[in-house]
Amino acid sequence: MIRFGQYLPGKSPLHALDPRTKTAAVLVLSAAVLSGGPTSCALVSALLLGVAVLGRIPARELISALKPGLFFLALLFALHLLFTEGTPIPPFSGGWVTPTFEGLHTGALVTWRFALLLGEGALLTMTTSPGRLVSGLEWFLRPLNALGLRSHELALMVSLALRFVPTLLEEVHKVKDAQIARGAVFGRGAPLRRIRAVSRLVLPVVLGAFRRADDLAMAMEARGYSGAPRSHLEELRITGKDMAAGVVVVGIAVVVMAG
């Protein structure tokens, strides 16, 4: 299952913030992190830790949310460490790749930056329900309506796609089991054979997905969906808390970018 940043339902002040505020904060902080040095990274780190506490996110959850990114972060660090030109770190000099002090420095900074980006994203998705996240997305896409795009349809498409990820995964397992029961072999043999085995999995799953889409379209129509704009269970509302959060985030971003 996909665990990265899975939503943790809760009632914390962070959960209560408008999804647009949180998304905008992530964008602003990301820009700040990417343009700043170690001091700004430290500042944003402190802010994120504070935010995690405010969102009452257990440390264990935060760490497990970041786990899938660890390999990527390690790779990023290693590449910078080994392939940056500069003064070799003494005991390792002379090999075909040499870790350098400059590499250590940029590697650490770049890795730190990306860890912060991952953290921001995880905090956003852990404290915002997918539905509210999509509502926020819909709002951000609204300017594109002038170009003929229909943001509410786009948002519904995204949320349907998210809704059906687990259902389709389940289907993949079922089809796979059915084929194994009839003697199919997965994950063994020559590469070509493996690819063929997987391709035999794709067709039934895709066909199944089309059938589902048909059913779903009918169910949506039966419940009065016509493609017209709809109202929402939860209307987005900017409150004083959102204002306060915005001021804090922009303040930090200004300090970081100026410094």
Place this chain on the structure above:
Amino acid sequence: MIRIRNLSHAYEGAGIDALAGVDLDIPDGARVAVVGPNGSGKTTLLRHMNGLLPPRGGEVRVDGMSTADPSALPGIRQALGMVFQNPDNQLVGMTVEEDVAFGPENLRLPSREIRKRVDRALETVGLADFAERPPHTLSSGEKQLAAVAGVLAMGPRHIALDEPTAYLDPAGRRKVLRVIDKLHEQGISIIHVTHDMDEAAFAEQVVVMDRGRIRMQGPPSEVFQKTAELRDLGLDIPVVADLAGRLRRRGFEIGQGVLTLEEACDALCALLTETRSA
């Protein structure tokens, strides 16, 4: 009131007519079971009831609104809700409450009203504690109840269900049937397509379909007497009706109206008391 007159339907490319001149009246608050072999037109009939299919011949009116009139469709879909067979393929929300809100959102109701309806619908089907759960974490029975709640939140006067228990385990099936009972008691008309004759026995009217036509229609106590005709169509009769018929043929006095376990138990107790005292 649902009024169907001389309704015909042919699917493109199919040789035979899916519906060939169906007449049916469903009064407000009625409870109708529609049975018949596969391909007999049950599902097609249901899809006509809320305008998912436009009539090719004949007419369907729901509370006076014609399904042939596109401008009436929103009203028809509000008046008559549909629950489909596969619970997975009719849930659109990322959480149960967002799903239940889908219909009222299409009606463009204000969010406070949507919230009220969602909470009430979830309360009615017994899923209040599941409001914030993603649908894929629910059992099939719970998913189907969520689908019923989604229909309820539209405030329908009639609910049509297309084999709602086909994918469910016994526990889920019981729960869904209990909710159907409850909705009927609240005065909502129920149109229930099923393969299960024991479920059909609980209806007030049974409609038997075959090859696009209504073959029999009447209260279950009448329809399920016609064992031979039903068997010809490849249909069963409720186990209890079967048992009562066999006992009757062996000379025991059991009434024609015995269809449910409860009634069978009463009838057998009466017989046994008689023999004991004799």
